[in-house]
Amino acid sequence: MTEPGKAAPAAPGRAMPLADPRFRSIFFQTVLIVTVLAAGYVAVINADANLRAQRIATGLGFLDHPAGFGINQTLIAYSEADSYGRVFVVGLLNTLLVSVIGIVLATIVGFVVGIARLSSNWLIARAAGAYVEVMRNLPLLFQILFWYLAVLGTLPSPRQSLSIADSIFISNRGIIVPSFAFGDGAEIVLAALMLGIGATAALGMLSRHRRRATGRPLTLWWAAVLLLVGLPLAVLAATDFPIGIERPVLRGFNFVGGVRMLPEFAALLIALVTYTGAFIAEIVRAGILSVHRSQTEAAYALGLTRGLALRLIVVPQALRLIVPPLTSQYLNLTKNSSLAVAIGYPDLFAVFAGTTLNQTGQAIEIIAITMAIYLLLSLTTSALMNWYNARMRLAER
Amino acid sequence: MKRVTLVVALAAMSTFVAGSVTAQTLKTVRDRGALTCGVSQGLPGFSTPDDRGNWTGFDVDFCRAIAAAIFNDPAKVKFSPLSAKDRFTALQTSEIDVLSRNSTWTMLRDTQLGLNFAAVNYYDGQGFMVRKSLKVNSALELNGASICTQTGTTTELNVADYFRANKMKYEVIAFSTADETLKAYDAARCDAFTTDVSQLYAMRLKLAKPDEQMILPEIISKEPLGPVVRQGDDQWFDVVKWTFFAMINAEELGVTSKTVDEALKSTKPDVRRLAGTEGNFGEQIGLTKDWAMRIIRHVGNYGESFERNIGSGSKLNIDRGLNKLWSKGGIQYAPPIR
Numbered sequence: 001m002t003e004p005g006k007a008a009p010a011a012p013g014r015a016m017p018l019a020d021p022r023f024r025s026i027f028f029q030t031v032l033i034v035t036v037l038a039a040g041y042v043a044v045i046n047a048d049a050n051l052r053a054q055r056i057a058t059g060l061g062f063l064d065h066p067a068g069f070g071i072n073q074t075l076i077a078y079s080e081a082d083s084y085g086r087v088f089v090v091g092l093l094n095t096l097l098v099s100v101i102g103i104v105l106a107t108i109v110g111f112v113v114g115i116a117r118l119s120s121n122w123l124i125a126r127a128a129g130a131y132v133e134v135m136r137n138l139p140l141l142f143q144i145l146f147w148y149l150a151v152l153g154t155l156p157s158p159r160q161s162l163s164i165a166d167s168i169f170i171s172n173r174g175i176i177v178p179s180f181a182f183g184d185g186a187e188i189v190l191a192a193l194m195l196g197i198g199a200t201a202a203l204g205m206l207s208r209h210r211r212r213a214t215g216r217p218l219t220l221w222w223a224a225v226l227l228l229v230g231l232p233l234a235v236l237a238a239t240d241f242p243i244g245i246e247r248p249v250l251r252g253f254n255f256v257g258g259v260r261m262l263p264e265f266a267a268l269l270i271a272l273v274t275y276t277g278a279f280i281a282e283i284v285r286a287g288i289l290s291v292h293r294s295q296t297e298a299a300y301a302l303g304l305t306r307g308l309a310l311r312l313i314v315v316p317q318a319l320r321l322i323v324p325p326l327t328s329q330y331l332n333l334t335k336n337s338s339l340a341v342a343i344g345y346p347d348l349f350a351v352f353a354g355t356t357l358n359q360t361g362q363a364i365e366i367i368a369i370t371m372a373i374y375l376l377l378s379l380t381t382s383a384l385m386n387w388y389n390a391r392m393r394l395a396e397r
Numbered sequence: 398m399k400r401v402t403l404v405v406a407l408a409a410m411s412t413f414v415a416g417s418v419t420a421q422t423l424k425t426v427r428d429r430g431a432l433t434c435g436v437s438q439g440l441p442g443f444s445t446p447d448d449r450g451n452w453t454g455f456d457v458d459f460c461r462a463i464a465a466a467i468f469n470d471p472a473k474v475k476f477s478p479l480s481a482k483d484r485f486t487a488l489q490t491s492e493i494d495v496l497s498r499n500s501t502w503t504m505l506r507d508t509q510l511g512l513n514f515a516a517v518n519y520y521d522g523q524g525f526m527v528r529k530s531l532k533v534n535s536a537l538e539l540n541g542a543s544i545c546t547q548t549g550t551t552t553e554l555n556v557a558d559y560f561r562a563n564k565m566k567y568e569v570i571a572f573s574t575a576d577e578t579l580k581a582y583d584a585a586r587c588d589a590f591t592t593d594v595s596q597l598y599a600m601r602l603k604l605a606k607p608d609e610q611m612i613l614p615e616i617i618s619k620e621p622l623g624p625v626v627r628q629g630d631d632q633w634f635d636v637v638k639w640t641f642f643a644m645i646n647a648e649e650l651g652v653t654s655k656t657v658d659e660a661l662k663s664t665k666p667d668v669r670r671l672a673g674t675e676g677n678f679g680e681q682i683g684l685t686k687d688w689a690m691r692i693i694r695h696v697g698n699y700g701e702s703f704e705r706n707i708g709s710g711s712k713l714n715i716d717r718g719l720n721k722l723w724s725k726g727g728i729q730y731a732p733p734i735r
Contacts, residue, residue: 054511055628056489069553070560070569072543080557153584172585173543252541253531253588254568263586264570342577344570350548354573358482358549361510 047364062360063088069355071346073262084356091348092373098265098347099334099377102272106333107326109273110280115310117285128281135278141339143275148267148343155263158254167247169255172263176248179259185242192235196227203227264345268337276333283325287318319392327385331378338374348373422494422626422633423467423683431473434460435493438478438574441599442707442715443499452476455706456497458696459518459624463495463640465695466679466688480574482549485510488627495637496625499593501551506625513634516641517623518699520719520728522616523555524594526601529611531588536615540565545587547571547578552592555618579603589613593620598713635682643689645731646671647698649722654697657690670734678734689734699729 017023051058063085070080075093078086116128135143153172156162161171169176200223207218236243248258291314299309338349353370357363426432436444436456444454452474461471477493488496489511499521500506502514525536525544533539536559546553548571560567570587572578579600582590590600594616601607624641626634647653650668652660660672669675671689679688696702700722704710708717721727 051511053629054489055508056511057509068557069571070557070567072568072570080561149580149584153581153586157585253539254541254543256541341573344545344548344572344577344581346571350571350573354482355548355553355571358485359505359554361485361506363486 051364057360057362058365059362060365062356062362062365065360067356067359069359071351073265073346084352084360087356088348088352088369091346091351094346094351095334095337095340095348096377098269098272098337098340098345102269102276102333102337103330105269105273106276106280106329109277110329111284113277113281114284115288117281118288132278132281135274136282138275140271140275140336141342144267144271144339144343147270148263152263152267158250161250167245167258169248169250169258173254173260174263174266175261176255176258177261178245178247179257181244181246183242183244185239188239189232189236189243193228193232196229196231199227200224262345264340264343267343268340268345272333272336276329276336279329279332280326283322283329284318287322288314290321291317316392320389323385323389323392327382327389330381330385334377334381335374422630423636426467426494430468431475432460432464432467432495433475433477433493434463435477435479435484435487435496435498436460437498438480438576440499440575440596441602442711442713443595443599444476444478444497446476446478453706455519455702456499458702458706459497459641460495462644462692462696462702463637465691466636466640466643466684469685469691469695471695480549481547482573485512485625488512488625491627494626494633499596499622500625501593502621502623503551511628512625513628515624515626515634515637517621518641519595519622521593521595521620521622523552523591523618523620524597524616525613526582526590526597526610527588527613528585529609533588533613536613536617537563537565539567539589541567542589543568543570543587544589544591545570545572545578545582546591547575548573550592551618551620556591559617575600593622595622595707595713595715598707598715602712632683636684639682640692641699642731643671643692643734644696644699644702645722645729646734647689647693648700649724649731652693652698653701654693654695657694660693661690667733667735676735 018027048058064083066081067084067087068080071078071087071090073094074090075097076086076090078090113128113131116124117132119125119128155170155172158169158171158173161169161173163169167178200220203218203220203223207220211217246257248255248260250256288310295313295317296309299313300306304312337347340347341350341354344350348370353366357366360366434457436452436454439445440454440456442454444452444456446452457476460474460476464474465471467473477487479487479493479496479498484496484498484500485506487493495515499519500514501521502517506512507514525539527533527539539560544556544567546556546569553569553571556567556569568587570581572581575592575596578590578592581587583604590597592600594612597612601610601612604610624637626637646667650660650665650671652668652671660668661674663669663672663674666675670678673679673686673688673690677686679686682688685691697705703717703720707713707715717727719728721729723730
């Protein structure tokens with residue numbers, strides 16, 4: 001690879017190709033890529049041949065085979081006759097459910113505790129400090145088992161369950177609340193509710209616009225109440241109440257009707273939220289402390305209250321430091337949700353990388369799929385957080 | 398973590414090592430000087446360690462019988478406690494030589510996992526355990542119940558079949574180890590605990606109040622339990638299979654650990670073939686002539702092992718039922734040594 005006009009003066013035209021830095025870097029990168037690809041190819045071919053030789057079934061055909069086992073929490077319809085592919089989706093949704101709710105709650109806990117730790121009130125600051133130290137220094141698995149066996153496990157049996165107004169029941173089978181029963185015409189009511197939400201959002205935008213233009217926002221709360229509550233209720237009455245409330249009733253061993261939160265889900269969620277919340281609290285505290293004190297003083301000088309100064313001046317600047325480590329905590333929470341396997345919560349790891357793997361014996365395929373999915377979840381979370389971080393970046397003028 | 402290690406080991410082995418299937422298990426065991434045997438993580442009567450780490454039980458006896466046949470020393474066994482989920486992977490990756498861990502023989506396991514079931518050493522069936530206070534007398538009254546089970550087992554599938562066939566609703570909570578399952582049942586998270594009946598008897602002893610539990614009469618499945626080896630090593634397959642058959646034949650011929658010396662002097666042709674004083678059957682499978690007598694002397698015949706560990710001589714007190722010899726009304730039967 002000779003380059004016209006760039007020939008070295010010392011040995012014109014006779015330089016070793018590897019002496020050229022550009023050629024060298026391309027050459028070594030090509031060698032590396034070819035080596036990696038070849039190793040991957042050999043690994044796949046060899047694995048296939050060896051599994052065949054050992055007569056261990058291979059391929060993804062098993063995803064269509066009927067699973068034959070039951071799962072006690074499914075967000076989509078599932079029965080024993082459904083396929084392993086469906087089991088995969090059920091498990092993935094259960095993982096997403098606990099992760100998403102967990103991330104939201106852990107963020108709230110983390111911000112509250114992190115700010116509380118900086119409080120000038122001695123008691124609040126020390127209580128928040130104690131919380132952080134206890135939670136982040138106990139192993140997560142231990143905390144999950146603690147909540148599951150020592151707290152939720154001691155609740156009474158369904159027949160003696162604690163009840164609130166005969167419609168919410170708390171027992172060692174979980175928390176059961178009334179659910180909605182949808183009849184004919186329910187969609188009209190739902191449409192009215194959506195309309196109310198849409199109209200409220202539009203009013204909110206109008207109000208913000210007005211504030212920018214004139215400095216005074218619209219008074220909105222009565223319109224919001226009317227649109228969000230009044231409108232759906234009026235439609236509900238007009239359509240002769242197609243949406244009813246179904247109360248749980250104790251029949252035989254368990255409750256029938258209503259919506260139930262499994263104790264496994266509750267224990268896992270509480271443990272993930274309190275544990276990750278402690279780490280987030282420290283991140284938040286560090287972020288806030290990184291904003292120079294003069295910023296707060298300037299805010300006070302402008303007449304902002306402590307709350308407003310925190311919300312408008314300190315937190316937006318702190319967020320730039322908070323978001324990257326916060327992303328790591330979100331990823332940790334999602335991955336830690338696989339500890340569900342210890343208490344029988346049917347997440348992806350338990351039903352797919354556990355039960356399905358064992359019933360089919362196809363370890364390599366299933367572990368590869370599961371790894372790919374956790375990777376995909378993590379990368380998606382990272383991408384979202386990076387996008388948010390880019391938006392929060394210091395706008396330099 | 399152990400399971401991840403195993404899976405990675407399986408992946409690595411099958412990925413980078415060509416032709417890892419060896420037909421050399423017996424030689425490997427001899428060279429190592431000990432048998433590695435996969436057992437449960439603690440199931441009274443079948444395989445449990447005592448406070449000094451000595452393993453005992455019905456499944457443990459079988460491991461010791463193989464060691465006795467090879468080394469004339471039942472102590473030359475290394476036990477590897479495995480969960481239901483890990484057991485087959487451990488065998489596939491050659492971490493163990495034989496799996497003796499109340500594993501049900503099914504077509505899928507026999508044909509798709511690269512494994513072979515050598516024999517059925519316990520004919521079992523799946524049942525339910527409930528608290529007496531529930532006042533349930535039949536599994537058919539369990540409609541709507543919450544049921545605890547161990548994941549990675551045939552029981553998880555059978556319970557689904559049973560409730561579906563009888564058009565009953567149920568909730569299943571599946572745990573990864575037997576102890577976690579039992580803990581949840583003890584905490585009344587579920588109304589019933591389901592697994593093979595033999596295990597129900599064993600698990601009941603681990604509960605806080607064994608007397609307040611009852612095992613329902615229904616048997617909802619066939620669970621032929623037996624030792625498992627890797628496919629592709631016929632000699633080792635024969636050693637394991639015939640170790641078991643020797644124990645059955647010994648019981649049938651009335652040879653016990655106490656009557657070994659008389660058996661060696663016996664004039665009956667079938668006893669002489671078992672004792673190795675006639676023919677050289679042991680040498681044909683790579684062992685010694687007195688292979689069967691080594692097993693019987695150190696471990697005992699099938700009936701002795703059964704009664705001592707899980708039958709009338711034990712706390713479990715399980716009736717032999719189907720596991721009686723064929724000549725006594727059961728279905729335990731072994732091909733003759735000849």
